[in-house]
Amino acid sequence: MKIIFLNGPNLNLLGTREPDIYGQTTLAQIEKSVTERAAMLEAQVEFRQSNLEGELVTWIQQARERFDVLVLNAAAYTHTSIAIRDAVAASGLPTIEVHLSNIHAREKFRHQSLIAPVCCGQIVGFGPLSYLLAIEAAVSLIAKK
Ligand code: DQA
Secondary structure, eight states: OEEEEEEOTTGGGTTTSSHHHHOSOOHHHHHHHHHHHHHHTTOEEEEEEOSOHHHHHHHHHHHHHHOSEEEEEOGGGGGTOHHHHHHHHHHOOOEEEEESSOGGGSOGGGTOOSSGGGSSEEEESSTTHHHHHHHHHHHHHHHHO
16 A cells, blocks of 8 residues: 655744644654554555645646555645645545644634545644554555445
8 A cells, every 4th residue: 555645835844843833843753653654554655745836736646646545734735725625636546634733723714624625534633643643544544445
């Protein structure tokens, strides 16, 4: 099973970015723990980050060919990007939306996810654990297929 993790803008700054909200764990550390957990479940993962909306759209389009599940933290694009939503819908890939913070408990503009309606589910608010829970969800989605 192959899972692709795509991360949107400013997530490259994790560790130093607003640590009271996002914690002190870097994206590289999250990638390491995700890769280790995936290996235990006999899954392969690829992990990418981009600050560019169009690049994320291209990666989602390409993921269709090579992966079984997409785990997506579109960061701020979650709340604004019809293009990313359309790419997820067009890909037909089972997609799990993740967020470190609980977007529903924050500013009003973060309460809406344009991506959620085209995802299988949403995992929010558990910090880096959100990503590990997404692997469990991905494995279970594939098992049900
Ligand atoms: C985020 C939540 C978004 O609202 C925000 O723009 C981010 C990070 C999260 O993981 O908590 O950049 O996606």
